[in-house]
Amino acid sequence: GENVEQHPSTLSVQEGDSAVIKCTYSDSASNYFPWYKQELGKRPQLIIDIRSNVGEKKDQRIAVTLNKTAKHFSLHITETQPEDSAVYFCAASRGPVEAAGNKLTFGGGTRVLVKP
């Protein structure tokens, strides 16, 4: 099955600096890679996703890059703000194929703290 590794497990940055979180995956058939932000006791919120036919995607201060050859993808947050403090999870899945169920395999999470 798929295995997703995420690093670092914790990340402390000064407000205004950039934060980078990296993930690797094992299943070469995975083609959908979402990133979630989860605040304490809340549901995961999708912040950005990328599909395997794209190498990079950007949405305001957030960007994701994907290297299918190396099987790794990264989340970049620029100009960090205190409200960016949360736990971030990467995930990977195949799909959309009904038979495969589109199971999401999550990374271990990165606790990001943005210091004012």
Add this chain to the structure above:
Amino acid sequence: GAVVSQHPSWVICKSGTSVKIECRSLDFQATTMFWYRQFPKQSLMLMATSNEGSKATYEQGVEKDKFLINHASLTLSTLTVTSAHPEDSSFYICSARDRGGSNEQFFGPGTRLTVL
């Protein structure tokens, strides 16, 4: 946008009792729903994939007789934790995928289960 609700949001029960958690897609039809468990400071671990009108597919190591899943309609899946024990205390989160075929999963707000 797609909304998924869960009920209850939290529950405290005595050891040996059963607890039912409901997951509803409010504004879309979900042929597939997913149940996750998240222990404190850990990642989301998929427990089972729930398919409307058929048996759920459980992940390795998850006891199907202990965690009963019913997906009776396109908008409702239930997870029943039978004979709950303190080690079952966790945050249970469901997600649903729009039958339209998008990869994106929409997460419920989660249910915090505490077994005394």
